[in-house]
Amino acid sequence: MGNPIQARSSSFHLLLFSIALASDPSCPLEKHQFPYLRDDQKTALLQSKQEFIRSDIILWEPETDYCLWEGVIWNVTTGYVIGLNLSSKLSKPIYDNSSLFGLNQLQLLNLAYNDFKFTPIPSGFDRLTYLTHLNLSNTCFSDQIPREFSNLTSLVSLDLSSDISCTPILDSVVELRRPKLESPNLQGLIQDLTSLIELYLDGVDLSSQGSDWSQVFPQALPNLRALSLSRCRLSGPVHCSLSQLVFLSQLRLDYNHLRIEAPKFLRKLQLSRCKINGSIPSSLANLTQLTDLNLSTNAFTGSIPLSLANLTQLSFLDLSFNSFTGSVPLFESISQLSRLEYLFLAANNFSGTVKLDMFGNLENLKILDLSNNQMSLEVGNSTSSALPNLKSCA
Numbered sequence: 499m500g501n502p503i504q505a506r507s508s509s510f511h512l513l514l515f516s517i518a519l520a521s522d523p524s525c526p527l528e529k530h531q532f533p534y535l536r537d538d539q540k541t542a543l544l545q546s547k548q549e550f551i552r553s554d555i556i557l558w559e560p561e562t563d564y565c566l567w568e569g570v571i572w573n574v575t576t577g578y579v580i581g582l583n584l585s586s587k588l589s590k591p592i593y594d595n596s597s598l599f600g601l602n603q604l605q606l607l608n609l610a611y612n613d614f615k616f617t618p619i620p621s622g623f624d625r626l627t628y629l630t631h632l633n634l635s636n637t638c639f640s641d642q643i644p645r646e647f648s649n650l651t652s653l654v655s656l657d658l659s660s661d662i663s664c665t666p667i668l669d670s671v672v673e674l675r676r677p678k679l680e681s682p683n684l685q686g687l688i689q690d691l692t693s694l695i696e697l698y699l700d701g702v703d704l705s706s707q708g709s710d711w712s713q714v715f716p717q718a719l720p721n722l723r724a725l726s727l728s729r730c731r732l733s734g735p736v737h738c739s740l741s742q743l744v745f746l747s748q749l750r751l752d753y754n755h756l757r758i759e760a761p762k763f764l765r766k767l768q769l770s771r772c773k774i775n776g777s778i779p780s781s782l783a784n785l786t787q788l789t790d791l792n793l794s795t796n797a798f799t800g801s802i803p804l805s806l807a808n809l810t811q812l813s814f815l816d817l818s819f820n821s822f823t824g825s826v827p828l829f830e831s832i833s834q835l836s837r838l839e840y841l842f843l844a845a846n847n848f849s850g851t852v853k854l855d856m857f858g859n860l861e862n863l864k865i866l867d868l869s870n871n872q873m874s875l876e877v878g879n880s881t882s883s884a885l886p887n888l889k890s891c892a
């Protein structure tokens with residue numbers, strides 16, 4: 499559904515993008531009122547279609563009303579294409595010489611979920627100097643991320659992440675082709691992208707940055723709100739300089755080799771599969787804004803610290819698959835987290851007999867998983883009133 503829109507401010511772009519693509523397909527304005535979609539833009543779109551777009555699902559035709567062209571947004575004043583959503587719509591990889599790179603007023607470009615079949619990212623993106631949102635997630639590209647990405651200084655949101663389907667943990671062949679930031683390295687890429695508020699690099703090899711990786715963000719990206727770096731081969735500490743990122747509310751670092759130390763303002767912290775050992779550091783209690791904490795599948799030992807009770811906003815807590823020990827009284831801190839909805843403590847070394855009454859303060863609790871411990875569970879007779887929302891208990 500193509501649809502002309504006119505935006506007032508760049509901060510609304512993402513919102514407008516989704517609204518525009520979801521709204522009435524008919525052109526709301528009389529054709530003669532505006533220069534409409536320029537001919538050179540139509541030509542570039544139709545050429546792109548011929549070059550790499552699946553013609554069975556993208557039905558742009560020269561003779562159909564381009565108001566109905568799906569995934570295209572243009573500026574009604576200038577007639578230039580400013581947004582293109584081609585997520586899952588490509589038939590072939592894009593080459594350096596593609597007509598796409600002629601759409602040089604593009605601000606929003608979504609190419610997510612197209613299979614680049616482990617080829618490198620084509621060059622040409624530096625011609626799109628107005629890009630604010632670039633999404634190449636799950637495109638299975640490989641090799642060095644092009645240097646020219648560091649020229650896209652208007653970027654607000656950059657998504658180069660891939661999930662396990664592109665970089666399976668144990669497949670060494672794929673591992674060799676994994677996308678990476680070596681030259682330029684992480685710092686080289688981001689140092690001029692000072693407008694970024696969202697950065698997703700999951701699956702990109704960032705190991706060349708060394709253990710000072712967490713120090714490069716505060717200086718370059720002061721406005722960052724979301725940072726996602728799972729499976730990036732990071733090592734060393736999560737440096738407390740990250741706490742200078744005062745707007746950061748989401749940090750994802752799972753599947754790395756890290757030590758924990760995180761900024762105070764975080765609301766969501768995912769540090770599972772980070773090979774962290776030792777006991778939970780007392781500094782965790784400083785993260786009083788946390789609503790979601792996932793420390794599963796590490797090598798934590800020791801008991802659950804009493805200071806956990808300070809995380810009063812927690813609604814999601816996953817400590818499963820560690821080697822935590824301790825018996826029933828040690829749940830004292832958890833039982834004070836009255837907002838908890840999901841509590842996963844499975845596959846640890848907790849012992850003793852747990853009575854559900856002990857979780858009596860957790861009236862919002864929906865899921866409780868205590869399985870695979872040295873612990874027995876006594877349901878008792880008071881559960882239904884004490885835990886009114888409990889749906890699942892193991």
Ligand SMILES: *[C@@H]1O[C@H](CO)[C@@H](O)[C@H](O)[C@H]1NC(C)=O
Binds near residue numbers: 505
């Ligand atoms: C459309 O173009 C006009 C004129 O250049 C500009 O003022 C306006 O901000 C543009 N709108 C968008 C959504 O880019």
Ligand SMILES: *[C@@H]1O[C@H](CO)[C@@H](O)[C@H](O)[C@H]1NC(C)=O
Binds near residue numbers: 515519583584
């Ligand atoms: C882009 O298209 C995909 C697939 O059609 C859709 O799931 C997604 O919501 C779209 N993105 C935006 C920002 O509209």
Ligand SMILES: *[C@@H]1O[C@H](CO)[C@@H](O)[C@H](O)[C@H]1NC(C)=O
Binds near residue numbers: 594
């Ligand atoms: C673009 O590059 C590809 C691969 O290098 C080539 O096959 C194709 O002919 C080129 N297209 C144009 C229009 O030059």
Ligand SMILES: *[C@@H]1O[C@H](CO)[C@@H](O)[C@H](O)[C@H]1NC(C)=O
Binds near residue numbers: 585608635657
């Ligand atoms: C990128 O696009 C995919 C598919 O449309 C979507 O799931 C994902 O959330 C997008 N990333 C960002 C940062 O918006």
Ligand SMILES: *[C@@H]1O[C@H](CO)[C@@H](O)[C@H](O)[C@H]1NC(C)=O
Binds near residue numbers: 649
């Ligand atoms: C990209 O940035 C580099 C360094 O800032 C500069 O030398 C180069 O000319 C820029 N390239 C383009 C195409 O703007």
Ligand SMILES: *[C@@H]1O[C@H](CO)[C@@H](O)[C@H](O)[C@H]1NC(C)=O
Binds near residue numbers: 775776777
């Ligand atoms: C954690 O692991 C490192 C290296 O694997 C080791 O040197 C250190 O002693 C361990 N610490 C604890 C508390 O087990």
Ligand SMILES: *[C@@H]1O[C@H](CO)[C@@H](O)[C@H](O)[C@H]1NC(C)=O
Binds near residue numbers: 762784
């Ligand atoms: C975190 O809490 C500890 C006490 O457990 C305190 O010594 C430390 O200064 C705090 N750190 C920050 C960054 O607030």
Ligand SMILES: *[C@@H]1O[C@H](CO)[C@@H](O)[C@H](O)[C@H]1NC(C)=O
Binds near residue numbers: 780781783784805
């Ligand atoms: C946790 O809260 C207790 C009081 O409830 C306070 O004495 C303690 O200093 C807090 N710990 C941290 C690390 O903030």
Ligand SMILES: *[C@@H]1O[C@H](CO)[C@@H](O)[C@H](O)[C@H]1NC(C)=O
Binds near residue numbers: 768
């Ligand atoms: C915690 O994170 C791990 C790894 O990303 C994930 O497998 C697990 O499902 C998460 N826990 C929950 C309860 O979602």
Ligand SMILES: *[C@@H]1O[C@H](CO)[C@@H](O)[C@H](O)[C@H]1NC(C)=O
Binds near residue numbers: 821847
């Ligand atoms: C759990 O505790 C038992 C007995 O205290 C001990 O033998 C075992 O090694 C512990 N397992 C783990 C994974 O810590």
Ligand SMILES: *[C@@H]1O[C@H](CO)[C@@H](O)[C@H](O)[C@H]1NC(C)=O
Binds near residue numbers: 879880
């Ligand atoms: C639970 O059952 C025990 C005896 O089996 C009884 O003494 C106790 O009052 C009951 N508690 C509630 C809340 O019904």
